[in-house]
Amino acid sequence: MDDDVTRKNASQSEETPQHFYGRVLKPGEMLEHAQYSSVRVVAERLRPFVKRYWAVEWDLPDGESYQTATVSEPTINLTFEFGNSRRAHVDGPGAWVTGPVTRRRFDVGIFGRGGVFGVNFHPGATLAFSDQKPVSIRDSTVSAEQWFPRLEADLGLADMFSQSQRDGAPEFGELAASVESWLLSWRPQMTPGYERLKRVLGILDDPEVVSLKILAERAEISERTLQRMFSSFCGVGVKKILARARVIDAVGAIDRGWGGTLADLGAHFGWFDQSHFSTDFVRVTGYSPAEYAHRKSARISRS
Numbered sequence: 001m002d003d004d005v006t007r008k009n010a011s012q013s014e015e016t017p018q019h020f021y022g023r024v025l026k027p028g029e030m031l032e033h034a035q036y037s038s039v040r041v042v043a044e045r046l047r048p049f050v051k052r053y054w055a056v057e058w059d060l061p062d063g064e065s066y067q068t069a070t071v072s073e074p075t076i077n078l079t080f081e082f083g084n085s086r087r088a089h090v091d092g093p094g095a096w097v098t099g100p101v102t103r104r105r106f107d108v109g110i111f112g113r114g115g116v117f118g119v120n121f122h123p124g125a126t127l128a129f130s131d132q133k134p135v136s137i138r139d140s141t142v143s144a145e146q147w148f149p150r151l152e153a154d155l156g157l158a159d160m161f162s163q164s165q166r167d168g169a170p171e172f173g174e175l176a177a178s179v180e181s182w183l184l185s186w187r188p189q190m191t192p193g194y195e196r197l198k199r200v201l202g203i204l205d206d207p208e209v210v211s212l213k214i215l216a217e218r219a220e221i222s223e224r225t226l227q228r229m230f231s232s233f234c235g236v237g238v239k240k241i242l243a244r245a246r247v248i249d250a251v252g253a254i255d256r257g258w259g260g261t262l263a264d265l266g267a268h269f270g271w272f273d274q275s276h277f278s279t280d281f282v283r284v285t286g287y288s289p290a291e292y293a294h295r296k297s298a299r300i301s302r303s
Contacts, residue, residue, distance in 0.1 A: 049128050070105060243280060251292065
């Protein structure tokens with residue numbers, strides 16, 4: 001699924017990264033504590049495989065910390081992390097691969113000074129660069145070297161992280177250029193299986209596709225085959241992807257300033273039962289729809 005496609009959404013702010021809507025919880029509050037940038041436009045040759053490069057930097061006063069929270073799509077991220085941060089599975093500096101998130105939200109605590117440069121891959125795309133199976137790191141994080149054995153030597157990561165202990169994080173634009181050159185060196189190819197997955201993901205972008213049955217009919221592929229395809233390429237079942245996409249859409253509508261009732265919001269995005277909508281929303285975000293909607297900091301400032 002592509003962030004450039006808007007599912008049943010109203011007006012947008014040109015100043016706000018499109019993918020923040022529905023994905024970064026309390027985005028206005030997050031932007032008060034850290035600076036986000038896209039760093040670099042992905043090279044055309046890599047666009048079928050890499051969704052975006054991204055970077056977050058922070059410099060918080062002594063004793064102050066902040067917990068970022070995102071509703072991640074079930075994709076894989078390669079990250080280079082510097083300075084002070086704390087999250088499940090790993091803490092602090094290093095190069096990591098984080099698998100598809102399927103349980104609730106993804107939280108990271110930041111404090112002091114630090115930064116992260118990340119590569120966000122399209123679903124299923126890592127198989128063009130690594131023979132590791134996405135399902136093996138679902139809801140977990142591993143050392144990047146485990147997935148990409150060439151990475152540490154090719155980019156001189158040991159020296160880079162050692163130097164960062166003295167001088168702080170490197171210039172992320174230069175790091176992005178180095179990582180992109182490294183990705184291009186793999187000469188990733190569009191295999192027939194990945195092309196088929198991309199076609200199905202394109203169908204999933206239609207907001208009317210709210211069930212596996214509808215997707216199977218549109219794609220003219222059996223439900224069982226779709227389940228196997230997503231498990232193999234993405235490491236997560238298609239039903240979880242569909243459910244998470246609807247919650248992301250609902251959160252995004254609130255972030256934009258949804259003017260209707262919460263019952264209308266749930267119905268707008270395909271829930272026919274308000275309690276089911278609330279249950280799904282809480283499971284993914286940690287907030288009820290009412291709790292999230294009433295947090296002023298959830299909305300991005302237009303000033």
